[in-house]
Amino acid sequence: MKLLEILLSEDDYSIPELMLDPNFKKWVLLPISVMMVLTGLLKQNLLLLISPKYRGYPRVKLTESQWFMRGQMLLGNGTNLDDDSFESRRHEMINILSSGTYLAKQNKNNSNNGSNNTGESGVTNPFSDPNINDSLMTMAKGNMANFIPQTVIMWWVNYFFGGFVIMKLPFPLTIKFKDMLQNGVMTENLDVRWVSAISWYFISVLGMNPLYNLIQGSDEQQVINDNTTGNNTNQILGGPGQPAPETLMKNLANDLTIATRHESCFVNIESRVLKMYE
Amino acid sequence: MSLTAVRQRLLTINNTRTYVEFDPRETVQLYNETKRYLKHGDTQLTPEQRLSLMEMLFYLSIFCSEDVEAQVIYNQISDTLGEESCKLQVMKATLLQFNGSIEEAIKYLDDLIRQEYEYDTDMASYTVLSKKLLTLKLYYGKDYNNNDVNNDINNNTENKQTKKYWDTWIKEINILIEKSPLDPELWWFLAKIYELNRHFDYAIHCLQEVVLIMPFNYIAFAKLAEMYVYYSMSTKINHKDKVEVLKSALNNALRSVELSETFLKGWTLIKLICERLKDEDKTRLIKLANKKLKEIGNESNDYDRFISGYILSK
């Protein structure tokens, strides 16, 4: 009631700092938001389309990496074995790794004999490798898909919605933001908190990701078990910038030679189980 | 009402490939149920899950000799996915095997592996195709197939020809293992073959490889324990060694229940091995096993209830 009285007494009625046309909401904020969502979705689908195809490897290369990983697994999961089996396996793996039985190198040399005469240097020109060129290209494509829509929308916002402020931010800003957020507004002394359409654009850019996730639908884990053999990570030896597979194998063989102190999980397992469940 | 539970069950069966272990009654029932479920429709089924269920239905219809339907399902899947993936290629080979001839299927897979997958593959595809090729060659292939040989893996007939037959299997699988040593299924199958031929020590070696690759596979630990028990019975080893082997068996069984509390097979094996280890005092363990078996009998599904009841009553 008191409120109404105050409102009705016209003496105290005063004009706030700035009055905004409520139609701004309808004709500026909404179109920008809708446009942002649509382009965002378009971009995501575009990225999906230009994403690189799964690239395979020659089988020998995979065999090589798998044998390397087998050595690693022996080190990592060796506790699952009793001492004797671990010892015999350790010696076997040391032999295999240090002799390089499963190295894919030989085939590589054969195929490269004609073209590559740099020989032992081991470092090849990264741009001569088609695989690397491929990955560079996909990287470039991804970047393009990111910044082209951004530039276009920014231009669109500035062109159609420039020259006026549309809202007041609930927090103060320093004067340096004036150039950016009040672009095209010719008032020198206006509080920086009043911002033009472009700042709504920025807010949208930063805050849109959860919305996209909602629209695209996150994958719910409904299945009791998914991907049971998930232990096989696609780790390929000797990628660009990595040491040669041969050295890696030699190092692993050395590690295995040192790993003489084996701790089996079967030690004291009886008392452990009894303690756990009794 | 409980469509969620149904979906979950079917997807779980598909993911774990349990349907290959079903007996005829269960297979036919599952086949009808999957068909009905897919026809009925489920809004919460994602397209990927739907495709995977269709793959299951494909194999189920192959099992039930519904080749026409299998062809239809294959066409549906390949319309959405194309024919590049190794799973589809295996399906195609399966269709060729029954609609065309086995030689055709073998040739198809052989060409694929030699001309394509040898040079451009990923971790799974090469081995999956090779496995299919191997089954085609060894179960039905001309070179190996003698009509009087019993190819049944669950039947251990002990004539020389069978032994030769299994030796080819072992040789072929070893070649494949050398190419991809991290495929647990290959190791497991090799263990199965050795078990069949009663080389339990070799089987133990293979299963240990599985345990290295999948460190928390409690099923494999229980299987290891089982193998150790067989091994302890199989050789003319003296009493002392026998006890040692049984102890290893017990260790592995204990490890399996350490990883999974309500694992029926693990507790059964513990009870059984403890009863065999007469010289040592294992009353606490036997008591614990009995307690756990009783718990499983009270809570678990009907099969496990039945089995735990049977074991406790023995």
Add this chain to the structure above:
Amino acid sequence: MEESFSRLLENYSTCYSDLMEFEALKNLLLRKEKKTKSKIVSETTDSSFFDSATFFGLKINLAHILMSFLIKILYIVSILQVLHSGFSSYEFHQLVKNTNYKDHYSLPKDIQLECCIGLALFILTSFLSFTKLQYYPIKPSINNKLRLLTTDQYLKDISLSRANNVHNLIGNDPNGEVTFTPNFVDLQRKRKEISDWLADNSKE
């Protein structure tokens, strides 16, 4: 190789009775008990997931339906409350904005209260809406029906030993892709088995 094989066989004959016992156990462990099997075959094969509710189950479902109805109403009420309080607060601020007495008036108590009650109700309802989790066992049981198994547990246990309890409850082997060696199935044998079974059953 051949020698060792025959030697092994020899050894086997000495403990053959023991082995028989073990094969029996093995079959049991593989859930292939003959007794259940024969019992099963005589039962009807027709079972579906739509008519799997027993009488007892139906009773539970009635309570379940009532409960879910109540929960839906509570949800609607709480959401309406929150929305209404939001709207009221908006109106209030619009009015106050145009006066000079901005600082004199804070949000009225009734709007605040409404908002709080609405939120509390929402949270309470969402707690109430948790029902038991339902699972079907992987294999149908002896009478050919799928008995619904329930647990209260939404979150998995942290300790590894209990994380697999659901698998054991429903009789699932999480590593089936390895243990069942699905890529090495003898399809022709499988087909023969099933067609034989079908032929047997259609006669009856």
